[in-house]
Amino acid sequence: MNAEQPGKHGPTGRQTQGPEAQPEPEAEEHSGPEPEEGSGPEPEEHSGPEPEERSGAEGERGFEGGEPEGTSTTAGRRTTVRRGTTRGQRSVAGRRTIVDEETAEELPLTREQRAARQPSPPAADRPTAPERPGPGQPQETPHPQERPARPRHPQEPRHRTEPQGPPHPTARRPVAAPSTVTYWMEHAWLETHAEPGVAVDVRDGRIAAVHRGVAVPPPGAEVLRGLTLPGLANAHSHAFHRALRGTVQVGAGTFWTWREIMYSVADRLTPDSYHRLARAVYAEMALAGITAVGEFHYLHHAPGGAPYADANAMGEALLDAAAQAGIRITLLDAAYLSSGFGEPPDQHQQRFSDGSAEAWAERVSLLKDRAHARIGAAVHSVRAVPAEHLGTVAAWARTRGAPLHVHVSEQTAENDACRAAHGRTPVRLLADHGVLGPGTTGVHLTHLTGEDIRLVGDSRTGTCMCPTTERDLADGIGPAAALQQAGSALSLGTDSHAVIDLLEEARALELNERLRTRRRGHWTAAALLRAATADGHAALGWPDSGAIEPGRRADFATVALDSVRTAGPAPRLAAEAAVFAGTTADVRHTVVAGRQVVRDGAHLLVPEVPNALGTAIEALNS
């Protein structure tokens, strides 16, 4: 986040493309009706790889997975330890041990196993994580490894070990990412305006050159008709919430009835079923022009809390799912340790908890960035992470330069409970424990005091708004304009996936503010697109995505300008047409790292996405 003072710069100023200054909100501003007592807070709201090289490995098209760290045999017994995975872990008196798969007997840790558990050396003595190649530098090329067949743990996720039988009858052969390709854009969004006739040369997944004034497609160019935007960034997602769509709209109910339904789905997910669901959800995102997702992940262990043999099996399922759907992912691994201020996790929440922030850090440290993925961190909320643990999570993210996200003040009851427990607001509590800062993004920030807004702005903490979820859950309308005025960059997320449509999220930001202030024109279409692209990608740790300019990652989303919704406005108003009238149905093409993932509204890697969604969700309900 840049340190410019709010209000100085024009449309190009990153954080200032917002509305004029807002009056100071009251001490405790509630935008929505008070949720009735006892309906209390604790919202559980409620993620091609640099496809330079494509590989055939079924489950891992083109993406590197964890290499086998080593197979060690102890006293004639076989155990397997893989980087980032330790098998048959079980916590004995809080101490995690290795369990022999056959006899489930606890085995002493071998040196390698102890070494594998050592948190990776601090940032100072290893290349700054992630080792992101700068613009124009060659990309890492993932090489799928032939995996040694190994005994499957009953809960062992299938999708990671062996190919899943013959490819799907209608499976389309993955389109290899051409090392060089030219895209011709009928209209290209160049940060401030829609430029007609632009040819973009892509080399190794990055934009090599942008040529304007190219009236007709050069020979051999891929043609993108409509308005081509930088790929859209979905900065906040809980993939499994997609299984709730429709189901949670029956009857009135409160946030709490919603949460009970959500728990019933969460209780049934396994690494395999979550992989299937997430792959379909991420494919739905690609169809919506989303090229990167911030997956706020807290479903870590088996129901009841027992770790899977692969302690990160659920996270790996999501990373693989994104790879197979062809989009980038930032896995924001959430620490979730308590049910309420001073209350232990309940039976639904036990699978979210690692027991302590140290155990959380130990597990997450086993996950590594990869070509299509960044590993980030999250504090689920001040309710779910006791104050004394907040610093550990924040320090983990800081030392790695990894994004840190946190749900904040989505419901007033959370504010009330926090004041009762700590005598201060959630934002103040987070500030006092070093959680706020340029690498942090607060999600929702719906009910804030004036001081909260100053703390967020002054610390350059980002703000991720999820308007369609916030209205679906009756949270209220957050002070987005005031936060941006205070210096907080805005991003957008579909969160509970009531719908997956970032154009809808973008215009909802403006339309909510119109309802709240009864005035129009708080954000330009350009400013709303910045929140849905560049600032969203930056909040997810992809600062070199989000613009159609040389050196940036070649991620694009093309919106039709001749659809029944977008037809009419002059080409110079293409952004206004797309943002204020376009929907997911108008997204024609999606390109990730130079490779086309969606063409003419069809996903090229995941066949029949509606069917894939239906099947995966049905399997959960059967």
Ligand SMILES: [Zn+2]
């Ligand atoms: Zn959320």
